[in-house]
Amino acid sequence: MNNSEMNQRRLSATPRGVGVMCDFYAARAENATLWDIEDRAFTDFAAGIAVLNTGHRHPKIVAAIKAQLDLFTHTAYQIVPYGNYVTLAEKLNAIVPVAGPVKSTLFSTGAEAVENAVKIARAYTNRPGIITFGGAFHGRTLLTLALTGKVAPYKLGFGPLPGQIFHARYPNALHGVSVEQAIQSIDSLFHTDIPADQVAAILFEPIQGEGGFNVAPPEFIIALRKLCDQHGILLIADEVQSGFARTGKMFAMEYCPQVKVDLITLAKSLGGGIPISAVAGRAEVMDAPAPGGLGGTYAGNPLAVASALAVLAVIEEEQLCARARRLGAHLMETLDKARVSCPAISAVRGQGSMVAVEFADPATGEPDPVFTKKIQRQALEQGLLLLTCGVHYNVIRFLYPLTIPDDQFTAALDLLSRLLKS
Ligand code: PMP
Numbered sequence: 001m002n003n004s005e006m007n008q009r010r011l012s013a014t015p016r017g018v019g020v021m022c023d024f025y026a027a028r029a030e031n032a033t034l035w036d037i038e039d040r041a042f043t044d045f046a047a048g049i050a051v052l053n054t055g056h057r058h059p060k061i062v063a064a065i066k067a068q069l070d071l072f073t074h075t076a077y078q079i080v081p082y083g084n085y086v087t088l089a090e091k092l093n094a095i096v097p098v099a100g101p102v103k104s105t106l107f108s109t110g111a112e113a114v115e116n117a118v119k120i121a122r123a124y125t126n127r128p129g130i131i132t133f134g135g136a137f138h139g140r141t142l143l144t145l146a147l148t149g150k151v152a153p154y155k156l157g158f159g160p161l162p163g164q165i166f167h168a169r170y171p172n173a174l175h176g177v178s179v180e181q182a183i184q185s186i187d188s189l190f191h192t193d194i195p196a197d198q199v200a201a202i203l204f205e206p207i208q209g210e211g212g213f214n215v216a217p218p219e220f221i222i223a224l225r226k227l228c229d230q231h232g233i234l235l236i237a238d239e240v241q242s243g244f245a246r247t248g249k250m251f252a253m254e255y256c257p258q259v260k261v262d263l264i265t266l267a268k269s270l271g272g273g274i275p276i277s278a279v280a281g282r283a284e285v286m287d288a289p290a291p292g293g294l295g296g297t298y299a300g301n302p303l304a305v306a307s308a309l310a311v312l313a314v315i316e317e318e319q320l321c322a323r324a325r326r327l328g329a330h331l332m333e334t335l336d337k338a339r340v341s342c343p344a345i346s347a348v349r350g351q352g353s354m355v356a357v358e359f360a361d362p363a364t365g366e367p368d369p370v371f372t373k374k375i376q377r378q379a380l381e382q383g384l385l386l387l388t389c390g391v392h393y394n395v396i397r398f399l400y401p402l403t404i405p406d407d408q409f410t411a412a413l414d415l416l417s418r419l420l421k422s
Pocket of ligand 1: 049109110111112114137138139140205209210238239240241242267268
């Protein structure tokens with residue numbers, strides 16, 4: 001079976017709604033390299049959309065999953081509990097940017113974690129409203145779709161969406177939204193859409209992922225906390241994409257250490273490739289839903305929990321936060337240098353290894369998704385898998401495994417420099 005034959009089968013067997021970026025099929029993968037079914041090798045800077053901070057098939061993670069496979073694979077934690085679930089909760093409680101005491105509960109996907117964070121916030125506050133931001137991405141289930149701040153392609157044809165969800169503006173200096181304007185937009189919602197005392201939570205990404213790797217300035221996060229405290233609103237950080245060493249800290253919130261959130265949602269790189277997600281938060285808030293109100297058949301699956309425990313150990317043992325900072329600095333420097341010969345680069349930004357480059361037409365300053373796509377396509381043709389993001393599809397984001405070998409990383413950056421120059 002080759003890629004072209006597989007593509008034919010895919011088109012008739014699966015719906016077009018599941019858009020697929022690559023026209024080749026994965027056969028195997030190791031750390032930062034992925035081989036397709038025609039045995040072509042790719043350097044994987046997509047990492048399954050930010051899931052593989054610890055790389056493909058890290059030996060310690062594979063060993064932990066295999067060991068669990070030999071014991072049991074499923075009991076449903078709510079029926080017959082297992083100790084590793086509690087151990088993982090304890091470990092998360094100890095590291096999340098929440099003022100203690102903290103409790104955690106596990107789910108399977110990012111969207112599920114976000115949905116449950118909203119349920120917990122509503123149960124605790126007895127209020128319905130949720131404020132999120134333009135450009136936000138929180139998932140594809142109906143509730144998280146309503147929370148997501150982008151219409152096409154996510155929301156098209158799927159309405160009506162759940163109500164009591166309102167979008168404020170996310171600060172973005174490059175596109176003319178100041179921190180003051182962003183905070184002002186929340187204040188406006190209190191006048192035009194929902195009184196502050198009916199808002200359960202403000203949900204935000206400390207660094208917007210799908211929205212373009214937009215970094216929230218600390219002043220913004222501090223102002224959000226203040227606003228929440230004034231009105232009895234909970235502050236929820238969605239660190240599904242930014243978590244687990246990607247930003248050079250365990251969580252992006254650590255760049256604003258003076259602010260603690262009430263709840264945090266985690267997923268993606270927590271599982272190292274096995275689906276697992278979590279909501280962690282202030283114990284008092286987490287205990288608001290009544291027994292039976294939270295959970296799910298697969299929530300906190302034993303294989304995924306074993307994988308997550310190994311992920312946390314690997315991040316610490318291999319000092320991946322420090323490595324994320326070092327690799328990210330190298331990448332930022334490369335992109336900054338490329339600006340001299342590539343006037344289409346309108347911004348280079350990020351934190352640690354959560355780095356992005358944005359492209360605009362140098363003549364008009366308008367976002368340039370065509371140029372962005374061209375760089376992505378040329379990189380792919382030469383064996384480098386890159387992802388785009390951004391509300392205008394004009395941003396390339398970098399999500400390489402933090403365990404990538406130095407020589408492979410340097411080779412990928414050399415290729416990128418060449419492409420940007422030409
Ligand atoms: N929140 C954020 C910040 C995300 O980036 C994503 C996925 N891109 C989600 C939530 C949803 O996660 P999942 O696809 O696992 O449901």
